[in-house]
Amino acid sequence: LYSEIVMDHFQNPRNVGEIKDADGVGEAGNPRCGDIMKIYIKVENDHIVDIKFKTFGCASAIASSSMATELVMGKTIEEAWNITNSAVAKALDGLPPIKMHCSVLAEEAIHGAINDYRRRQ
Amino acid sequence: LYSEIVMDHFQNPRNVGEIKDADGVGEAGNPRCGDIMKIYIKVENDHIVDIKFKTFGCASAIASSSMATELVMGKTIEEAWNITNSAVAKALDGLPPIKMHCSVLAEEAIHGAINDYRRRQ
Ligand code: FES
Numbered sequence: 164l165y166s167e168i169v170m171d172h173f174q175n176p177r178n179v180g181e182i183k184d185a186d187g188v189g190e191a192g193n194p195r196c197g198d199i200m201k202i203y204i205k206v207e208n209d210h211i212v213d214i215k216f217k218t219f220g221c222a223s224a225i226a227s228s229s230m231a232t233e234l235v236m237g238k239t240i241e242e243a244w245n246i247t248n249s250a251v252a253k254a255l256d257g258l259p260p261i262k263m264h265c266s267v268l269a270e271e272a273i274h275g276a277i278n279d280y281r282r283r284q
Numbered sequence: 285l286y287s288e289i290v291m292d293h294f295q296n297p298r299n300v301g302e303i304k305d306a307d308g309v310g311e312a313g314n315p316r317c318g319d320i321m322k323i324y325i326k327v328e329n330d331h332i333v334d335i336k337f338k339t340f341g342c343a344s345a346i347a348s349s350s351m352a353t354e355l356v357m358g359k360t361i362e363e364a365w366n367i368t369n370s371a372v373a374k375a376l377d378g379l380p381p382i383k384m385h386c387s388v389l390a391e392e393a394i395h396g397a398i399n400d401y402r403r404r405q
Contacts (some may be wrong), residue, residue, distance in 0.1 A: 197382030261318030
């Protein structure tokens with residue numbers, strides 16, 4: 164059902180937690196299952212220098228967020244904005260079609276965190 | 285958002301795994317989120333003497349299944365059949381309304397396992 168990369172990121176998720184003095188915080192909710200995702204970013208010179216996530220979502224949500232944070236880390240704000248949930252799913256070696264909605268959570272929460280960062284400037 | 289009992293069962297879920305020589309196996313899928321739950325039971329003298337579950341579902345699904353397996357353990361087949369997802373949610377000190385659908389997974393998978401056991405007799 165799940166690729167080896169999904170299982171790895173589900174069992175050893177990267178960048179879990181929160182950033183107390185974050186420069187931007189984003190939250191996204193999934194209307195389909197009711198799960199919530201929170202993303203915290205630290206920004207320096209227009210680059211994302213730290214990112215963490217928190218969720219009580221399912222295995223696919225955890226793996227997608229873990230992979231998304233890895234893809235976003237070190238990128239410029241604009242590059243980070245353009246990382247889609249399809250790119251995350253591809254980096255995970257695919258997700259079951261019925262679980263694609265879980266990967267959208269990470270993308271939306273990252274956009275929320277970037278918007279929050281921009282608002283604060 | 286979540287009660288202390290939910291957090292405890294989510295972080296230290298009871299009876300996770302599978303039973304190789306199970307007397308009954310049940311599977312349930314959640315159309316709302318696409319998550320799947322599997323329940324394995326061992327039966328002796330009409331009593332459930334062992335029960336294990338496996339899921340990639342969310343925190344609420346894990347906590348509900350963990351609590352459900354504890355409530356079912358040692359019960360007669362009939363008593364186990366009558367343990368509803370509302371009873372499980374009550375034992376958890378409540379679930380957010382939007383997450384009640386997750387607790388249904390455990391009830392359905394337990395019913396599936398009992399039906400499978402009966403078919404094999
Ligand atoms: S959201 Fe899928 S089981 Fe909870």
